[in-house]
Amino acid sequence: MTDTGPLTAATATHSSVDAYAPRVQASAVRFLYGLNPLAKLAAPLPAMALLVFVRDAATPAAFLLLAYAVLLIGVAFTRRLAAVLFVLLPVSALVIGFGFALWTDPSRVDQSVVVWQLGGWTMYGGAFAVGAATGLRLSAIVALTLIAGLSTTGPDLVRATVQQLRVPYRIGYTALAAFRFVPRFGHELDVIRQAHRVRGAHGGRGPFAAAARWFGYVVPLMAGAIRHAERVALAMDARAFGAHPDRTERHIVPWRGRDTVFVIAFWAVSAMLFVAFFPWGLS
Incomplete structure (x- = not known):
């Protein structure tokens, strides 16, 4: 008879960062847990790449709301998720936005609106707009990464890359x-x-x-x-690891039709948002 108390306690304590943590048991409404990890990575990836080149505030705000909607529906709602979505990300966006507003070169922004003036230094509304756009852009990218990060375990991601992407x-x-x-x-x-x-x-x-x-x-x-x-x-x-070119998988992580539907639907919504806001202009 073995004592498993310390092991159980350690597992419970560090399950949040444990690569071998068990899959979350959630209802069918929380659809993200049933998708292939590669689908959850491929769906937001084009939007994340394009958001790097966006300079307005409306486009990242729209993608931030899209990521929030997907997470609130597809992931089990917990205190940690609420803290991340409603406290950590908004506070980070405000801090980053304010910091970039302070660091922005006043000579390269719109100076028609003066927010405040301290001696010879003036804070213009254009600088605040640049800071807000930067904070929203970074927050939107982080929120999109959480779609896969909050609903995927390490082993499933590795199995998917080995089985679908043919990674050795x-x-x-x-x-x-x-x-x-x-x-x-x-x-x-x-x-x-x-x-x-x-x-x-x-x-x-x-x-x-x-x-x-x-x-x-x-x-x-x-x-x-x-x-x-x-x-x-x-x-x-x-266990003769690496002795053979391939190995038998005990757990299969298949690519199903719903994975394809999710990726195509997310790409379509992302394209519609970029077309609607078209943040690059025509000049």
Whole structure:
């Protein structure tokens, strides 16, 4: 009889960054979980690429609303999703927009509207427009990436690239094994911190005490990483990883008709938005 308590606790604690986290069980309305990962990447990719060259504010705002609609319908609504969509992204857009408004060259913007003036420095409305467009553009690109990021697991993405894109499994599963180190490092860092607290090592407050604590974490964390890498390498060698040009897949991630429909529909809506706003002008 084995004790699985610590393992279960560690898994629950780091499931948010665990590449092998189980798929989210959601209703059929949350359609994004049932789509192929490559479809969720291919659908917003053209819009993300074109938004880089957009300079107005209306076009990224429209794509931001489109991404919000897809996420609110297709992904299970959680507190984390609400915090990202309604707090983190808006605040980031405001901060980035204000920062770019301050950094914009006043001589290259519309100076017909003066927002405020401090001594010899003037903030023009044209600078605010540039900052707002930049903040909305970056927020729209991030929101579009969340369509795949919030509904896809690491193993499914690797399996899809191997099965549909014919990426060599040696590359895909090696990258997945490397990504699996992230939750492992988090778990080992928690164990090291608890051990230091129990022993009363590197106590105190202030920057020097914090630096001493973090320096004390480095050596045991690196030793644990080396041990874990050796175990992973031995396990892969024992299973003859890379000995054959292909391998049998236990879990199939197929490309279905609904994946094609989703990609074509998203491309069509994106094209309509770009045509409607046409942010590049005709001159």
